[in-house]
């Protein structure tokens with residue numbers, strides 16, 4: 001290894017020993033970084049791990065429901081002021097509607113926070129199949145440091161200056177993936193799936209714009225890229241939720257047997273709060289919400305989407321400039 005490569009090696013602590021935490025730990029370790037994976041079932045307490053490891057990078061792959069709790073535990077610990085926080089969670093906090101990076105940034109206002117998100121089904125990454133992702137931060141140096149930690153011949157990492165957009169792409173697509181699972185579970189065909197995913201992207205952009213994201217980001221890896229991966233793979237837990245609901249299972253039954261976390265279920269509820277507060281039209285999300293609440297059947301949800309008022313494809317289309 002060259003001297004400059006050795007200088008770039010980091011002490012990395014990964015919080016969360018689920019499917020994604022394990023896959024990311026493996027990616028950082030193959031580059032020679034010193035990696036410690038912590039999970040709440042470990043015998044070593046979090047406080048002891050962070051004191052011992054003197055982490056330069058702390059990455060959280062905790063599911064949404066645990067993020068605030070873990071961030072508060074880390075908050076009281078003595079860390080180097082240069083420590084970079086990376087968040088790989090794809091969810092929204094109920095009631096506050098905060099994204100994970102907003103929780104980490106509020107807990108550590110003087111530290112750089114980087115979002116890592118992209119089309120990254122962990123089982124494929126664990127099998128060492130090629131994939132690409134995005135690391136986004138307002139702090140360019142921090143994003144570049146994290147890019148080096150994870151980049152390899154099997155994992156291509158891009159930087160992006162729009163952390164909100166990157167984080168929301170990974171979060172919002174989970175709800176559309178539930179709808180895509182329903183679409184496939186009902187055998188509605190390729191045309192229906194294409195329409196659903198495309199209109200789903202429109203909803204993601206609308207919400208993203210209202211929350212301060214850049215529209216272009218949704219057409220990149222962390223938006224469209226992750227939407228395509230998750231809506232087309234039975235490896236996605238969110239897709240599985242929709243698929244099994246379409247096959248007559250109850251939400252409770254599906255969740256009881258799901259391997260790991262399907263964040264889209266909680267995200268859908270939070271999105272309904274945001275959309276109602278801000279008057280944003282999100283018809284697909286609304287039908288997913290009603291389905292999850294047991295208020296409609298998959299077939300009725302489909303009919304309600306197909307029979308909405310007819311309208312132009314785009315809001316505010318600049319017709320005179322085009323024709």
Ligand SMILES: NC(=O)C1=CN([C@@H]2O[C@H](COP(=O)(O)OP(=O)(O)OC[C@H]3O[C@@H](n4cnc5c(N)ncnc54)[C@H](O)[C@@H]3O)[C@@H](O)[C@H]2O)C=CC1
Nearest residue numbers: 016017018019020021040062063066089090121122260261
């Ligand atoms: N599995 C995947 O393919 C990918 C997952 N993600 C996201 O990463 C996050 C984690 O996903 P997975 O690892 O798949 O889920 P998982 O269900 O396999 O693991 C979740 C982890 O969070 C930990 N956790 C939950 N609450 C906690 C608390 N209060 N205190 C401490 N730890 C707590 C669990 O112990 C577990 O280690 C989710 O937000 C998911 O959307 C992102 C990209 C890919």
Ligand SMILES: O=C(CO)COP(=O)(O)O
Nearest residue numbers: 118119120121236237238
């Ligand atoms: O985010 C993911 C792929 O990028 C994982 O999707 P699921 O959480 O639906 O399994």
